[in-house]
Amino acid sequence: MKKKLAQYFTPTAIVDFMIQLADVDSQSQILEPACGEGIFLERLQAKDYNNITAYEIDNKLAQQHEAVQYESFVSAEISQQFDLVIGNPPYIRWKHLDADLKLEVQKNMLWKAHCNSLCDYFHVFVLRAIELLKENGQLIFICPEYWMNTTHSKGLRNYMVERGYFEAIYRFKETPIFEGVSVSCVIFKYIKSEATEKPPIQIANYESKELPCIKKLENLSFDFSCPPFQKDATWLIVPAETRQKLQAFEQKCKKQSNEDYHTIGEFCDIGNGMVSGLDKTFQWKTPTEELYKQEQAYLLKVVKAKDLQPFQYTKITPYIFLNEIGSETTLRVAFPNFFIHLQDHRPRLEMRYQYKRLISYWHWVFPRNWKLFSKQQPRILVPCKERVSNKDYFRFALAEADIYPTQDVTALLKKDDVRESIQYILAFLNHPKVFHWLCHKGIVKGNIVEFSERPLSSIPFRAINWKDKGEIALHDAITKACSESEIDTLFVMAQLDKLLRK
Numbered sequence: 001m002k003k004k005l006a007q008y009f010t011p012t013a014i015v016d017f018m019i020q021l022a023d024v025d026s027q028s029q030i031l032e033p034a035c036g037e038g039i040f041l042e043r044l045q046a047k048d049y050n051n052i053t054a055y056e057i058d059n060k061l062a063q064q065h066e067a068v069q070y071e072s073f074v075s076a077e078i079s080q081q082f083d084l085v086i087g088n089p090p091y092i093r094w095k096h097l098d099a100d101l102k103l104e105v106q107k108n109m110l111w112k113a114h115c116n117s118l119c120d121y122f123h124v125f126v127l128r129a130i131e132l133l134k135e136n137g138q139l140i141f142i143c144p145e146y147w148m149n150t151t152h153s154k155g156l157r158n159y160m161v162e163r164g165y166f167e168a169i170y171r172f173k174e175t176p177i178f179e180g181v182s183v184s185c186v187i188f189k190y191i192k193s194e195a196t197e198k199p200p201i202q203i204a205n206y207e208s209k210e211l212p213c214i215k216k217l218e219n220l221s222f223d224f225s226c227p228p229f230q231k232d233a234t235w236l237i238v239p240a241e242t243r244q245k246l247q248a249f250e251q252k253c254k255k256q257s258n259e260d261y262h263t264i265g266e267f268c269d270i271g272n273g274m275v276s277g278l279d280k281t282f283q284w285k286t287p288t289e290e291l292y293k294q295e296q297a298y299l300l301k302v303v304k305a306k307d308l309q310p311f312q313y314t315k316i317t318p319y320i321f322l323n324e325i326g327s328e329t330t331l332r333v334a335f336p337n338f339f340i341h342l343q344d345h346r347p348r349l350e351m352r353y354q355y356k357r358l359i360s361y362w363h364w365v366f367p368r369n370w371k372l373f374s375k376q377q378p379r380i381l382v383p384c385k386e387r388v389s390n391k392d393y394f395r396f397a398l399a400e401a402d403i404y405p406t407q408d409v410t411a412l413l414k415k416d417d418v419r420e421s422i423q424y425i426l427a428f429l430n431h432p433k434v435f436h437w438l439c440h441k442g443i444v445k446g447n448i449v450e451f452s453e454r455p456l457s458s459i460p461f462r463a464i465n466w467k468d469k470g471e472i473a474l475h476d477a478i479t480k481a482c483s484e485s486e487i488d489t490l491f492v493m494a495q496l497d498k499l500l501r502k
């Protein structure tokens with residue numbers, strides 16, 4: 001039940017803090033749409049708020065509270081409008097949602113109009129909560145932060161922007177608010193309003209790995225304010241100064257033909273690394289000289305995320321890769337050392353996720369982007385996720401044509417007609433301005449920046465004007481410096497700075 005219905009209950013200090021944010025009186029109509037054990041009800045009643053309506057799908061919970069209606073909030077018939085909706089709705093990714101809940105959600109009109117099957121269960125709770133608010137009614141929820149910038153949540157974001165505004169957002173990047181859950185959470189206060197003039201959003205960051213007590217929360221002050229969110233645009237939660245810097249960088253990457261800026265996706269094909277399904281088993285750790293020639297030829301050179309540095313990698317790990325081998329007899333006869341090695345791990349290999357196919361135990365389960373990675377051209381590798389709380393750079397490294405990425409790494413290969421060198425693209429990606437841009441406009445979950453295909457392809461790119469001799473000289477100097485075995489990164493960045501100042 002706990003996981004199936006996302007039964008993670010809110011600590012009392014957080015509940016009290018959220019109630020304090022509400023601007024209501026004792027007569028106000030209040031809704032708790034998924035009340036769990038009833039902590040919000042208990043604390044609201046303690047503060048003399050008594051016009052409370054609550055829903056909970058699990059009838060074993062909150063039995064002591066009379067206000068609770070034991071039915072699903074998603075399809076409950078509710079004719080009332082509310083002054084305040086407050087709570088912590090269930091947050092379940094679509095793929096983890098039970099079939100019966102999926103069916104129910106799919107029938108919901110708001111879901112149909114604003115969501116798709118990549119959205120989360122929680123979306124429908126926000127949509128419905130807003131629908132049930134009176135004009136100027138308040139929505140105060142605690143929830144994970146990442147829907148604020150994922151592509152598939154755009155429908156929900158636009159719905160919110162069109163029907164009101166955020167008054168305040170409290171961000172708990174690294175604070176483990178719910179036991180056993182490691183997502184970054186936010187508390188937001190949103191006002192339903194038809195007014196066209198919207199105030200700036202007040203932002204507070206709580207920077208601690210310890211659960212706050214009420215005193216700490218009460219003393220939390222706003223760090224900055226940011227302009228109200230706009231329809232279809234990225235929700236950028238940064239101070240004005242940072243916003244200006246990001247815009248200035250994008251401006252430097254502007255196309256000559258129009259106001260848009262160039263992006264890496266126009267210049268590179270990008271692919272997430274291949275999935276073996278049992279990484280350690282496919283790594284070949286004994287000396288390769290002890291293998292037969294035929295076996296040596298079926299070792300793939302892989303660079304793991306941990307072995308990537310800015311510009312270069314430090315180590316290659318050989319992997320057994322036999323996806324071309326169709327029969328077990330061939331495996332046994334032509335690759336005897338691999339055959340023996342794999343037998344020790346066979347039960348676990350056969351338990352791997354099968355991607356709705358029957359996968360032979362000696363095959364990698366998902367050799368995605370194989371065609372791209374097999375191209376005879378150098379590639380840039382980057383860890384598919386990077387924590388930024390303890391570093392101020394990313395690790396884009398150049399690798400030769402025969403090096404492959406596994407699932408912890410994403411690769412970029414130059415498109416065929418691109419004139420800029422791969423070394424120039426490499427240098428650009430390692431520039432601090434790209435770091436800064438990705439930290440704010442990339443896919444960021446807590447302090448983790450993600451490097452899958454989409455966020456990488458949207459990075460602004462400073463293309464060379466091939467009619468400008470000065471730019472060509474800078475491009476060539478960067479290319480040459482990045483081709484040395486010892487790269488003078490200070491020199492490279494200085495040349496790039498000249499281009500980014502132009």
Ligand SMILES: C[S@@+](CC[C@H](N)C(=O)[O-])C[C@H]1O[C@@H](n2cnc3c(N)ncnc32)[C@H](O)[C@@H]1O
Binds near residue numbers: 006057087090
């Ligand atoms: C994350 S818990 C939060 C509970 C409570 N609001 C709190 O803060 O402690 C979400 C709750 O939603 C309930 N729930 C899940 N789906 C629901 C639905 N369709 N309608 C009403 N409640 C639901 C779960 O059983 C769970 O108790």
